[in-house]
Amino acid sequence: MNYLGMKRNDVSRTVSQLNLLLANYHVYYQNLRNFHWNVNGENFFDLHDKFEELYDEARTKIDEIAERILTLRLRPLSKMSDYLNTAAVNEADSFSSDREMVDVILENHKILIENMREVIRAADEVGDEGTIDMIGGFLSSLEKKSWMLDAWRVKVEQPATV
Ligand SMILES: [Fe+2]
Numbered sequence: 001m002n003y004l005g006m007k008r009n010d011v012s013r014t015v016s017q018l019n020l021l022l023a024n025y026h027v028y029y030q031n032l033r034n035f036h037w038n039v040n041g042e043n044f045f046d047l048h049d050k051f052e053e054l055y056d057e058a059r060t061k062i063d064e065i066a067e068r069i070l071t072l073r074l075r076p077l078s079k080m081s082d083y084l085n086t087a088a089v090n091e092a093d094s095f096s097s098d099r100e101m102v103d104v105i106l107e108n109h110k111i112l113i114e115n116m117r118e119v120i121r122a123a124d125e126v127g128d129e130g131t132i133d134m135i136g137g138f139l140s141s142l143e144k145k146s147w148m149l150d151a152w153r154v155k156v157e158q159p160a161t162v
Contacts, residue, residue, distance in 0.1 A: 002073045010126040015074045017119040018131070022065045022077055023086035024115055028108045029058040031092040035101045038094045046152075047098055054105070054145065061138055068134060088115070102153050109146045113139060 001007060032055035039047045066076035077083060084091075088111050092104050116139040123131040 004072070004130075006072070006126065006128065008073075011072045011074065011128065014119060014122040014126065014128055014131055015069055015072055017115065017122050018065055018069050018072075019077045020086060020088070021112070021115045021119060021135075022062065022069070023083040024089045024108075024112055025058055025062045025065065026080070026083040027087045027089040027091060028105075028112060029055050029062065031089070031104065031108060032058060034092055034094055035096075035105070038096075039098055039101060041098050043098045047101065050149075051101075051105075057141075064134065068131060071130070072128075099153060102149050106146055106149050106153075109142055109149075113142055113146070116142070 002011075032051045036048055036051035036055065039051065066078075069076040077086060089108050092101075096104065116135050119135045120132050120139070123129075123135070
């Protein structure tokens with residue numbers, strides 16, 4: 001039993017998923033910085049700002065995930081090479097259209113959301129409410145951001161002229 005009253009074996013599966021989430025978040029973070037710098041076109045001002053807002057939030061989440069792993073008394077992955085070798089999120093190209101960039105970020109969100117659900121399933125099996133509470137908050141927040149990005153890319157139909 002550790003100082004939280006949990007067995008090391010019980011938390012190890014949750015921590016594997018949290019380390020995967022940490023790796024996925026790092027690649028996602030850099031994809032957002034890439035797009036913040038390289039976006040062009042008529043939506044520049046909207047997307048330049050939106051990508052910055054998203055990477056600022058990702059930076060905070062990255063720290064919270066790593067410190068949750070430490071709270072569980074295990075070690076977070078800490079090297080960029082480990083993140084690239086572990087992550088399911090792929091590095092994005094720099095030269096994409098604004099619409100393609102939003103598509104990529106929504107795909108990244110899908111991977112992060114599925115990863116978060118796996119963290120919650122693993123934590124639920126061992127009654128790790130602290131992890132469930134933290135990741136549950138991240139999950140609903142990211143789902144809402146996905147809705148907004150999806151709404152952005154919906155092509156609005158022109159109203160019928162009379
Ligand atoms: Fe900037």
